[in-house]
Amino acid sequence: MTTASPPSPAQSAAARRTTYREVLAEPFFRLLFVTRVVGVTAGSLRITTFSVLVFTGTGSALLSALAFGAGFLPQLFGSLLFGSLADRLPPRALIVGGFLVEGAAAALLALVRLPTAAGLALVALVALATPVFSGASARLVARWLSGDAYVLGRSLNNLASSGAQLFGLALGGAVVEALGPRQALAIGAALNLVCAAAVRLRMPLVPVEREERGDASGNTGGNTGGGAVRNSLRGGTTLLRDRAVRRLMLAQWLPSGFVAGAEGLIVAYTGTRGFPAGSYAMLLACLPVGMLLGDLLVGRLLRPSTREHLVVPLIALMGAPLIGFAVEPGRLPAAALLLCTGCGFAYGLGLQREFLAVLPEHGQGQAFGLLGSGHMTLQGVGPVCFGAIAAASGTGGAMALAGAGSLLTAAWVLTWRRARPAAGPSA
Template identity: 40%
Template sequence: MPTPSGPARPGPAPACPPALAPPVAGPGYRAVFAVPEFRSVFAAHLLSSLGVVVCELALSVLVYRLTESPLLSALTFALGLLPYVVGGTLLSAVADRYPARRVLVLCDAVCAAAAAAMVLPGTPVAVLLVLRCLIAAVAPVFAGTRAGTLGEILGDGELFVLGRSLVRIVNQGAQLAGFAAGGLLLAAVPPGAVLGLTAATFTASALLLRLGTAARPARGRTPGALVGASLAGIRRLLADRRIRALLLLTWVPPAIVVVPEALLVPYGDLLGVGPMGQGLLLCGMPVGAVVAETLVGTFLGPRARTRLTFPLGVFAVLPSLGFAARPSWGWAMALLVLTGTGIAYNFGVDRWFVAAVPDELLGQAMTVMQAGRMTSMGLAMGLAGVAAECAPLSVVMSAAGVVGAVVVLAVVAEVRRSGARATGRARGGRGPLQQTES
């Protein structure tokens, strides 16, 4: 498979000494957007991401109006995370077993139908929650398939890494824009109309993917039933020490950093800042993430981005320590923005992960990565809530920083041991691949 953005093969010795050779900046975001297929994938992802965020908000409001139950209303958000473990395990082989474009379009069509069904008058609350679960169960399959097809569209080098970065920027930006747009829409029209708009965004995403991406054959086909093939693929992935270590590196820091985020509403209440102040606190991490991703992807080259992986992965959990001092609203916002900047550690992780995973399991590996990340974050949020019932908020939020620093350092050590210093490895379909500099 051609890898236009992959590492260059050794060539003739440079005319000047290595110490004087100019640094290679590498491709930037402009090079990624120059690929027509990626523009279609990006636009589709933007639409579907906004649709998911608006759907969560509108459905939460609709359920609360029907039941007047805060628990059921909050459950609509929780159901956006919990089914990830089902779709990410039992259905993970879908990403490689069938042609990517067909899977992506079908996933969007299922989500559009589920959102449209929510609009039907008289739909019971239990059915609304089941439909929300359906969208959430489809999400990791969609994300894994999309990540796998990005490797075919952009190659497995720096363009792929930058493409994944743009996907993360959309994810974080959708939280900010989606909640703001959803709030404005709900102030003007009923929740059912907003859910209808959500169905339209999924439909538009499906059309963009169908018309804007090429039809490609499936990467691989594991024999047997879908569930059995999914579980067999997961066992194969987890049996590889390098892949296992990198999965932990993608799961652990996000699970730690959401602990203070999950407690921001009660913390804002403790500060007496009101709903607006609480809402702005929730924007802190996404703002930091978008700024960091954009700056690192724009101004740093591949080598510098890779070298930042471990420091940023550890740094992401450290600002939580500041909550031990019960900071004011302004300082709390600064801590949250700093926490969000740690997301840029994913540049290096993505590069190493795609180099470690066999071609025929790339889509499934990306599905497992996404499912594990979302599931670990959901569990961490739940544990944070339980801990906050037994201890002061400042203690729970700062303890996350202490525990996180220890655990992330242990994971980093395992990543190093698993082969971070290797210079390359051969893999079917890709050839020699550069690993990482530690």
């Protein structure tokens, strides 16, 4: 009769449930967290206010929508072309540079009356560089936090994004009404500059040992000029060729992409149903509120192993309520359905440890940048695809179809997660 060996200290640390307080006790993560909250608020303020500025100047709803999407759609291309820089340059310099670039763009939009095409190009250029900055920040989180602390660190970042987006939307509306769009953009620029100064003064200079050692192909961090694009494309291709990495990225991209498609139809749904004016704002807010609740409940109350077992049910929770829009519910039932859908976003917490474990040692920054840029790209693509479906089937039917897509994703994830132990590690 054999007896199981006791768990190692590393295994015990990974399985132990951590608290948010313990995660925030890490001073450098706390700095990243606070500056992320302020930075996301500034970014939301910049994107929404620029969209208002374009609509005011052109009267075109199409150009206004393009101004909103220009901050998201180019990110996937930026990750593929420049993502390797997140692993090859000092992370503090990248994070500071990211805040400075975003602040400079907001200041330029505020102070100079650029042609609409030039403004759109400026926002798109910033979006191209965003995966490099965000990848460097995510790599530091993985460096400073481990085990369940890392998962809760990602949870806190999700909470920061959801809460800051809500606050940025509210702040943008208030400031635009009180001061005008250009003044709102100037405030966003100032917030970015404050974040850049805080990171520059409070964050240590993290060594770039991985970049200096080079990767498996012999490339070193000194090759950041013409070789950056080549290295980024090769690194991105290597990541996506790995079956485990590819599956885990798709598992995180697809459900949110389907929900984004439904979210993009909320304004049209409230209009076709004849809801009172302003109802769309309440329904739009239900998703991020649900995300906040889901992350708090799943991250705070459940053990790591429980979170990982709930991945598939939570993905299903994202899609099942959207099926209810097939019967075109009223305003309050629709709000309840969207709140439940938002709670399902907590499924991502159950994938974080597994995703980090399959990443190559020398490509984590690029992998995190690619993960984030894929999310952003699908947030732009999803509404376009399901908007086209809505033109043929109606908004309620298209939202229900988006929910069905999330349910199919849950079934796919269940299939390969069940088969994984028997199949062994993927090549």
